[in-house]
Amino acid sequence: MSIPNGGLITETNRQYYAGAQQFQASSTSSVGQTFTSTFDTNLTFSSSDNASNGYNLNNFKIFTSVDAITWAELIPSAVIASTTGTSNTVSAINQKNVTVAAANTDVLVGMTILKADGSFVGIVASIAAGNQTFTCISNLAVAVANLDVLTFRFAQPYSELNNIVTINAKLPASIFVKIQLNEDTLWDSNGSYSYTRLDDVIDNFLIAYVGAGKLIPSIKRSDVIFHAKRGLQEFSYDTLKSIRSQELTVPLSLTLTMPQDYVNYTRFSWVDQMGVQHTIYPANELTLRPYATPTQADDGSIVQDSNNSNTELTSQITGAWNANNPRSLSGAFLNDYNVADLYWQNYYNNALGQRYGLNPVTSQRNGWFVVDDRRGQFGFSSDLKEKLITLEYVSDGNAYDLDARIPKMAEEALYAHIIYSILSTSIGVQEYVVQRFKKERSAKLRNAKIRLSNIKLDEIVQVFRNQSKWIKY
Amino acid sequence: MAINVNTVYQTVLLILNKEQRGYMTPLEFNKIGGQVQLEIFEKYAEDMNQQLRVPQIDLDYSDRQLNVDEKISIFKDIDTATYTTNGFQIPLQYSGSSSASQQFTIANPGLQYTLTGDTASLLTTGGVASVFLNNVQLSNNDFSISGSILTLNSQPPAGQVLIINIYPKQFYRLGTVIYSAGALPIQELERVGGSQLYHLLSSNLTKPTTTYPIYTYKNNYLNVYPVSIKSGISVNYLRKPIQPIWAFTGTNQYVFSPTASNNFELHSSEQTEVILKILLYAGVVIRDPEIVQIAASQIQQQEMNQKS
Numbered sequence: 001m002s003i004p005n006g007g008l009i010t011e012t013n014r015q016y017y018a019g020a021q022q023f024q025a026s027s028t029s030s031v032g033q034t035f036t037s038t039f040d041t042n043l044t045f046s047s048s049d050n051a052s053n054g055y056n057l058n059n060f061k062i063f064t065s066v067d068a069i070t071w072a073e074l075i076p077s078a079v080i081a082s083t084t085g086t087s088n089t090v091s092a093i094n095q096k097n098v099t100v101a102a103a104n105t106d107v108l109v110g111m112t113i114l115k116a117d118g119s120f121v122g123i124v125a126s127i128a129a130g131n132q133t134f135t136c137i138s139n140l141a142v143a144v145a146n147l148d149v150l151t152f153r154f155a156q157p158y159s160e161l162n163n164i165v166t167i168n169a170k171l172p173a174s175i176f177v178k179i180q181l182n183e184d185t186l187w188d189s190n191g192s193y194s195y196t197r198l199d200d201v202i203d204n205f206l207i208a209y210v211g212a213g214k215l216i217p218s219i220k221r222s223d224v225i226f227h228a229k230r231g232l233q234e235f236s237y238d239t240l241k242s243i244r245s246q247e248l249t250v251p252l253s254l255t256l257t258m259p260q261d262y263v264n265y266t267r268f269s270w271v272d273q274m275g276v277q278h279t280i281y282p283a284n285e286l287t288l289r290p291y292a293t294p295t296q297a298d299d300g301s302i303v304q305d306s307n308n309s310n311t312e313l314t315s316q317i318t319g320a321w322n323a324n325n326p327r328s329l330s331g332a333f334l335n336d337y338n339v340a341d342l343y344w345q346n347y348y349n350n351a352l353g354q355r356y357g358l359n360p361v362t363s364q365r366n367g368w369f370v371v372d373d374r375r376g377q378f379g380f381s382s383d384l385k386e387k388l389i390t391l392e393y394v395s396d397g398n399a400y401d402l403d404a405r406i407p408k409m410a411e412e413a414l415y416a417h418i419i420y421s422i423l424s425t426s427i428g429v430q431e432y433v434v435q436r437f438k439k440e441r442s443a444k445l446r447n448a449k450i451r452l453s454n455i456k457l458d459e460i461v462q463v464f465r466n467q468s469k470w471i472k473y
Numbered sequence: 474m475a476i477n478v479n480t481v482y483q484t485v486l487l488i489l490n491k492e493q494r495g496y497m498t499p500l501e502f503n504k505i506g507g508q509v510q511l512e513i514f515e516k517y518a519e520d521m522n523q524q525l526r527v528p529q530i531d532l533d534y535s536d537r538q539l540n541v542d543e544k545i546s547i548f549k550d551i552d553t554a555t556y557t558t559n560g561f562q563i564p565l566q567y568s569g570s571s572s573a574s575q576q577f578t579i580a581n582p583g584l585q586y587t588l589t590g591d592t593a594s595l596l597t598t599g600g601v602a603s604v605f606l607n608n609v610q611l612s613n614n615d616f617s618i619s620g621s622i623l624t625l626n627s628q629p630p631a632g633q634v635l636i637i638n639i640y641p642k643q644f645y646r647l648g649t650v651i652y653s654a655g656a657l658p659i660q661e662l663e664r665v666g667g668s669q670l671y672h673l674l675s676s677n678l679t680k681p682t683t684t685y686p687i688y689t690y691k692n693n694y695l696n697v698y699p700v701s702i703k704s705g706i707s708v709n710y711l712r713k714p715i716q717p718i719w720a721f722t723g724t725n726q727y728v729f730s731p732t733a734s735n736n737f738e739l740h741s742s743e744q745t746e747v748i749l750k751i752l753l754y755a756g757v758v759i760r761d762p763e764i765v766q767i768a769a770s771q772i773q774q775q776e777m778n779q780k781s
Contacts, residue, residue: 226679
């Protein structure tokens with residue numbers, strides 16, 4: 001089934017796996033041909049000049065090929081987007097015309113004229129009969145000498161608007177054109193079938209649940225959008241998979257800024273040389289980052305500055321925490337056995353003669369972190385200095401466009417959430433109806449949580465096998 | 474689909490004159506006919522609203538919602554809204570320009586006829602066409618119009634007279650507004666009131682986007698949000714029915730002139746109601762309470778049958 005045939009899959013195998021969509025240009029050579037992208041991902045375009053910064057904002061590239069085997073990227077210097085000619089006369093800067101020795105039908109209106117050293121001459125506005133003399137939009141930027149080699153090319157060989165790519169360059173007859181998504185764009189698209197976009201949820205809801213003869217006869221779309229987004233936020237906190245994570249190194253300052261879309265952390269871990277994570281624990285009861293550190297006078301009163309605002313000092317608590325030795329808190333031995341390598345010699349040595357009666361909360365040697373809400377940062381204990389850590393956290397599903405999607409496992413729960421939210425806030429709806437949908441929402445949400453817990457039989461059986469182990473006392 | 478204006482007029486005259494009650498002049502008929510047509514037309518929205526609240530029977534020809542929708546569908550139209558600095562202007566504002574007519578005496582029979590002058594310009598700005606061949610009005614299935622070209626489905630014989638009357642469309646009621654841009658999915662715009670607008674614009678969750686745009690409607694302009702949308706807005710709307718005219722020639726007696734007349738545009742199932750309502754007004758004009766009473770009771774009975 002490589003071709004979408006009316007089901008939910010709308011991309012071909014090649015679009016999905018290779019991120020490529022191929023076209024064949026018109027059988028007659030022409031400029032301005034358009035090609036419509038049918039990727040699930042919208043194209044993003046800023047510039048088709050690979051020398052400009054905007055080019056990096058594109059989420060795709062355009063390639064051309066005569067045989068659909070060897071592809072060349074369409075950039076201003078590409079063969080099909082540029083041509084050359086040799087000047088056969090002197091053109092001064094108060095002139096608009098440039099003349100080449102031999103007729104060149106590949107020069108087109110809109111092309112930029114460059115000299116061999118790359119200096120800009122002008123942009124072709126019209127072409128005289130015979131295809132030798134080209135008039136620029138304005139006077140030439142630099143003079144052209146006799147026998148100067150001139151390059152004519154499109155500064156923007158293609159453009160894109162609303163998923164329609166327009167090739168400004170003259171495409172040879174029947175040439176193959178390919179839209180190729182960038183790698184990171186393809187990553188975003190991969191696996192997207194397990195999700196339903198929030199836009200689709202909203203449209204489906206309006207079709208299926210709203211209308212004459214239904215429990216919701218009419219509703220403003222903005223209300224549905226609100227409840228859908230709120231539902232996605234709520235689900236993100238405790239139902240949906242926490243997929244956000246960052247790999248970071250703790251700097252010498254022992255602080256890291258919260259991610260832009262951070263709502264709450266799931267887990268901090270430091271990573272050993274084997275890539276294994278060791279959970280870092282919150283220093284909730286040990287220390288905190290004070291929200292304010294006002295300056296105090298000798299009598300304890302708070303000091304204000306000339307703007308009538310309290311003045312602040314550097315936190316002494318933070319300084320003391322950063323300077324401490326976490327081993328003093330955990331009572332850990334000097335020699336670490338922090339690597340998850342059971343065959344590492346020191347593991348056995350250091351596991352001997354362990355201490356008893358320690359507080360389990362503080363008896364860990366993975367380090368501590370503290371949340372600094374005042375600065376929007378995380379602080380770390382000194383033993384994590386320059387260590388590689390991972391931060392797993394939850395967002396609210398509304399930070400970026402790509403986030404606005406819900407796992408199909410939880411789609412039904414979101415519909416139930418929306419309908420309950422609407423009915424419970426509408427007048428004239430009997431309470432028993434509201435209660436019915438409250439229960440339905442709760443049941444479907446529970447179901448979604450179970451589904452998303454990913455409890456597979458084989459995996460749970462493997463865990464249960466642990467029961468049959470012999471344990472020596 | 475339309476109701477023949479001459480049939481209605483003759484029936485009204487027949488009923489009025491049956492017992493020498495009085496006579497209705499074409500001028501009176503045209504004015505009352507227009508009034509009746511608008512009255513029935515305006516009622517459709519209310520009828521639909523009423524029927525939407527009632528469970529329907531899913532049988533052919535018996536679904537009242539579908540029946541009302543079929544009557545409205547004659548006047549449904551879609552056009553693009555033009556972007557101006559004031560917002561998107563709703564299409565086809567009737568500026569009072571009169572209708573236009575063009576006549577061809579067929580010397581060299583063909584299927585296509587090119588309209589020119591006022592007729593062509595009225596067509597390109599949107600117009601409703603009535604086509605007559607030798608004084609007989611063609612149905613909408615007998616011809617098509619593209620740009621300023623009239624194409625007949627069958628070739629007329631030589632010597633016949635082809636008359637095309639074009640009437641300007643008049644915007645009546647705004648329906649769904651849609652936004653389309655390139656190959657992106659078409660989106661419906663949500664209509665919001667002024668008081669809602671500012672809350673929506675400042676809300677982080679419901680702020681309008683190109684995926685879910687909104688608009689406000691005032692003084693024949695649509696103000697679309699986000700304001701980055703400057704093209705691609707189309708408007709579904711109801712146009713106003715064209716005024717029915719029973720045209721005549723002659724001075725001593727009225728002789729019906731079909732090519733200068735306009736039929737009632739209403740669905741043909743409304744013929745009885747049109748006649749009864751005209752009779753109701755005619756009874757008022759000729760001061761005959763019996764006619765008023767009979768017509769009113771007939772109308773009431775019909776209403777009961779249709780809605781109860």
